[in-house]
Amino acid sequence: MNLSRVLLFILCIATAQAQSLINLIPQPVSVQPQPGVFTLTRATTIHYNQADAKEVADMLSQRLNTPTGFGLAAKPGKTGKIQLNLSETPNAQLGQEGYMLDASSKGVVITANRPAGLFYGMQTLTQLLPKEIEGKVVAAKTWSVPAVKITDYPRFGxxxxxxxxxxxxxxxxxxxxxxxxxxxxxxxxxxxxxxxxxxxxxxxxxxxxxxxxxxxxxxxxxxxxxxxxxxxxxxxxxxxxxxxxxxxxxxxxxxxxxxxxxxxxxxxxxxxxxxxxxxxxxxxxxxxxxxxxxxxxxxxxxxxxxxxxxxxxxxxxxxxxxxxxxxxxxxxxxxxxxxxxxxxxxxxxxxxxxxxxxxxxxxxxxxxxxxxxxxxxxxxxxxxxxxxxxxxxxxxxxxxxxxxxxxxxxxxxxxxxxxxxxxxxxxxxxxxxxxxxxxxxxxxxxxxxxxxxxxxxxxxxxxxxxxxxxxxxxxxxxxxxxxxxxxxxxxxxxxxxxxxxxxxxxxxxxxxxxxxxxxxxxxxxxxxxxxxxxxxxxxxxIYDAIVKTSMKDGKLRLELEGEIPGLDIYYTIDDTMPDQFSTRYSQPVDLPDGPINLRVITYRAGKPIGHLITLSRDALQKRIGRF
Missing domain, CATH: 3.20.20.80 (Glycosidases)
Structure with a gap:
């Protein structure tokens, strides 16, 4: 009983890790993570069920071979570990460019009405692989795909x-x-x-x-x-x-x-x-x-x-x-x-x-x-x-x-x-x-x-x-x-x-x-x-602070914001370099009169992440209402 719980715990962790790897752009219509992973090896086969799918299958093998060094070749057939299928009966939901991708521990099946759909399914598959798949040299890597069911088609033509x-x-x-x-x-x-x-x-x-x-x-x-x-x-x-x-x-x-x-x-x-x-x-x-x-x-x-x-x-x-x-x-x-x-x-x-x-x-x-x-x-x-x-x-x-x-x-x-x-x-x-x-x-x-x-x-x-x-x-x-x-x-x-x-x-x-x-x-x-x-x-x-100014009751007012969540913004106006121990921005600031220099930097999780932005008072004045 204890062993089965341990195995279940390990499986849950592995599944959670796999799901964290599903970071697709653009976001598909439907993404349903499943337990497990599929691992690409030298023995992996790539098959396609119709001649019209050959060009996409060949392109996929070339795309995989450069970083993996596996030398995979696409062949006609219906039992590939990676299987590209053109539907015998078209799926109206998928249209001309849609596809379905089903990845499990047994393999990956991409199904589409037209070769365009297979091509886009291939793009999704490569995004599911580790980032090294984008490399131009062979990388020593475990080439795993998280188990997932995806249905996808475009909003616009x-x-x-x-x-x-x-x-x-x-x-x-x-x-x-x-x-x-x-x-x-x-x-x-x-x-x-x-x-x-x-x-x-x-x-x-x-x-x-x-x-x-x-x-x-x-x-x-x-x-x-x-x-x-x-x-x-x-x-x-x-x-x-x-x-x-x-x-x-x-x-x-x-x-x-x-x-x-x-x-x-x-x-x-x-x-x-x-x-x-x-x-x-x-x-x-x-x-x-x-x-x-x-x-x-x-x-x-x-x-x-x-x-x-x-x-x-x-x-x-x-x-x-x-x-x-x-x-x-x-x-x-x-x-x-x-x-x-x-x-x-x-x-x-x-x-x-x-x-x-x-x-x-x-x-x-x-x-x-x-x-x-x-x-x-x-x-x-x-x-x-x-x-x-x-x-x-x-x-x-x-x-x-x-x-x-x-x-x-x-x-x-x-x-x-x-x-x-x-x-x-x-x-x-x-x-x-x-x-x-x-x-x-x-x-x-x-x-x-x-x-x-x-x-x-x-x-x-x-x-x-x-x-x-x-x-x-x-x-x-x-x-x-x-x-x-x-x-x-x-x-x-x-x-x-x-x-x-x-x-x-x-x-x-x-x-x-x-x-x-x-x-x-x-x-x-x-x-x-x-x-x-x-x-x-x-x-x-996107990691840099957005610096805005306005006039409020005769004072130059400073407003700072981040383009993405999770940024901490620190600034100085005393001619010192800002870091995480400087003033943290939390609300609009009325700047003092005089020839000040604003310096702003962003941090995330305690580490600097954005560019240092430096602006004189004159530059801040020129920003009023512009940004």
Missing amino acids: WRGIMFDVSRHFFTKVEVKQYIDQLAKLKYNTFHWHLTDDNGWRIEIKSLPKLTSVGAWRVARAGHYGDRAEPKPGEPTPYGGFYTQDDIREVIAYAQARNVTIVPEIDVPGHSMAALAAYPELSCTKAIVSVNPGTAFSDWYGNGTFKMKVENTLNPSDEKVYEFLDKVFTEVAALFPNPYIHVGGDECYKGYWANDPGCQALMKQLNIRHVEDLQGYFMNRVEKILTAKGKKLLGWDEILEGGISPTATVMSWRGIKGGIEAAKEGHNVVMTPTTFAYLDYNQGDPTVDPPIYAFLRARTSYGYEPVPDGVDAKYILGGQGNLWTEQIPTLRYAEYMTYPRAWALSEVYWSPKEAKNWPNFVQRMETHFERADMAQVNYSRA
Whole structure:
């Protein structure tokens, strides 16, 4: 009797330890921990029941072999210790991307209707294995999977990340690495921002100057907006582009990971790289350069702006539509997905207003406002795309001037455009700056390089893509956007992407009711360790104090908070370095007058964990109402 109790006690401990290893992102629909574990060995077999499952099974064996060194090979069959099954009779609950995973001491069975579901089940299985599974070298480890039953399927069909390769060029190898990490998080859409003012990145064989000229710019360092103008005759060594063979290679790589690539050709604005190659397509016909990050526009703080240099195609020139037909003919032939993103954002119309051709077109169309020319332009573009079997997708500015009912809208300027589009019957992808812009500062600007806007991981996690009063059937899903004005390397792209893309993956995949920030933080921290093993970069800004100030009865008031639970915040204002014996923050503090310096640091469980933040009184004054 005593022996049986001991054995039961040991089993309970082992089961509890196994359950503590279930830290999945995104959170599945249903997770039911079971007693026991399954241990992967050299003798483990991987089988698949149908030929369509072979590619996923092969990918799984490759994924397991690198860190384990086991040399496992996937084979057809139905008795594998790891068994991948495509259902003979589809399970309606799972849909196209869902799966069931049943892990016990006997083995692991993943079942799905489609290979995409098996692929996502594979991602969950690898997250159940020890963190060393993410490593690039063989590790001496017990490769155990906690026993668990999981049923899982996505909330939204569109789960995307936009990657801007115009401001900074990233090689095809880097793009594939980035896609690979997104696929592990069950993202299924890669929005590839290929053209802008700062570089044209896709080969168009019928228009060779787009890449021989438009893909290259002068070398400049420093912050975007503060860089010097190109000099006459200055070399243009910085840039690059993808050949059509490169594009096909990346598409095939993404398809194997169930990721659809949506290309963006940004028109009619953001076209300076195209105009550098073909200046005759503008209103003024002026010679322009591919922009290296100069201050080529004035913004007025209310969403309006003025361009100092023309970067807009001429909507009244038929040669523009002949140009676009050539571009989209080649783009449509390369990309198998139904959508082509045509931009449509931040189109300055001042040059149109002063152009005789545009004025004549407005008279011909009987329109009074120059803004309505964008609607005319977009309808022309949509006809070009429709003729090639593609659907038009654009930023929410395409609503200005009117669009056809079949156009799809990406709502980025908050959620207003998405609400308006959905109520008009358009399909919508929600990607508002307020929740989804991954280029925004995620920590204190005294720690991270300063950027003009802020977005905490906690805020991203709190996003709800279906606005109140909107029919959910029009909301395809959402995505995060990574613009790269201040992102020169893949390593830094990762830093800005994670952990916020982990948070958004759960917003777009997991049930709305399952969201729980403290629970997510626990899982996120285990993924920090996994990212370390994978040599993927990420931000630790969640451990830093959030420093806010306000004025109260003529006094400068200090408010401190932590982004995650369990942080102790210590501060000093006497020019000493804070530690756990300094003043612990518990409530708002009225700061004394005079030239003080605030120093703040966070601790957890008696050990420092966040960055030291130091702010002068002047800096604190400038923060009033901002953070």
